[in-house]
Amino acid sequence: MARLNSFHHPAQGWPSAVGETVRFSGAEAHHMLAVLRTAPDQIVRLFDGLGRVGLFKVQKTDRNTALLEAVSLESHPAQDTGVTLAIGWGKSKRRDYLFEKLVELQGLGVAFWSAARSQGQMPDTPKESWRDKCVQAAKQCGNPLLPTITVLPAGLGGLLDFARGFDRCYVAWESDEADRPLTPADLSCGTSLIVIGPEGGLEHDEALALLEGGFVPVTLGQSILRWETAATYCLSLGWFARQGDK
Template identity: 35%
Template sequence: MPRIYQPQALQAGLQFELTPEGARHVQVLRLQPGDGITLFGDPVAGGEWDATVRKMGRSSVEVEVGAHQALEREPARAVHLAVGMPANDRMDWLVEKATELGVASIQPLMTERSVLRLKGERADKKQSHWQAVAVAACEQCGGNRVPLIHPVRTLDDWLRQPSPEGLLCGVLSLAPGSRPLLQVAATDPAAPLLLVHGPEGGLSPQEEQALLAQGYAPVTLGPRVLRAETAAIAALAAIALAGA
């Protein structure tokens, strides 16, 4: 059954028009009145809602909400990513696949070696685009909690904010002495994870030292040098598969 993101509080029997994005999705699928859909994104009830298409307009779709399904498909452990943005369409791919693997949030970063440089209106448009990519990925994969894509920031600016309490923080590193990711994750199995990694070319030594000085543990995914977008996905997959 088609899944549509509808970020509002819902209740059985409620009739309303979908968001423009949701209506466009229904129309692209050529659904008709009487067809069933699944709504998710309720910030209060969570889970999913059954719904039925009632009316189709030229640019609007009215639905009626049915029963609530208390289903969640999120990983047992929240993982947040802070990523040096890879260039071209690789960031889109990273957001899509990270969402499928259950990432809790993504912080796009500009670092010393970043190829992609964004600011002002262009940065805002990219953030909105990536948030839409995350929504579409949740509609496809069955996730009911869309990860938050934060505004683009420089690594220096981001490091000036206090580190959130209760997070187990690591930086993906090729430096000697880095510990395996799952070994570090096992030191506090209940803690959410925050993982930082660089763009093409990695973090500079100065940037990595700045992270280490703030208590980030250097972690490794193994001896191979992975592309920036591959490293993020490999880390998420390793944690998900291990149930860590």
């Protein structure tokens, strides 16, 4: 069977049973109809980003909307084990890459925080374009769950408050004081938060404050990694750690 085209449908209005119909509109519907020229009687895949996925038959279309009938529905539970990254904010054109890998490797989320060496003005709230990048990645790779995206206020204090919601907390620190490597076993059970500094790394005082807050210092190896490489490395370890549960 050929791979079905996949589209994001908001959780609001999701059908509760096979045979129910939904009226599909907005940017995703425009892509389905105007770009991919989806016709009546074709089958498409929809997902809501919260774990619900379905196959839908196109009943009717007009220029901007489509009436879709649910052919099959399934639900995927939220992950109780996974990695969330806390990344020091910086001016970067590589955030799109981060969102793509975050979805592909099924990370739970990312939080941006303002570190001492952060550059540029961090927005007060997540940008809609960030979520759009996650949606596009999920359509491509088939992940039914969209990651959370958070912007933390109050710098280091906000990060420490945020960390209270996790089972394990690690800080990737480029220092001789961090000689313990991060391993898949560290990420194999429960929710894990991993702090990655901005370009230039963490200030020593920041790292010490995180250690005092209960974070475990870890090394990502001998090379000094760009933040997006460090992020992908951590996500890959988390992905590998969960493969035994498949």
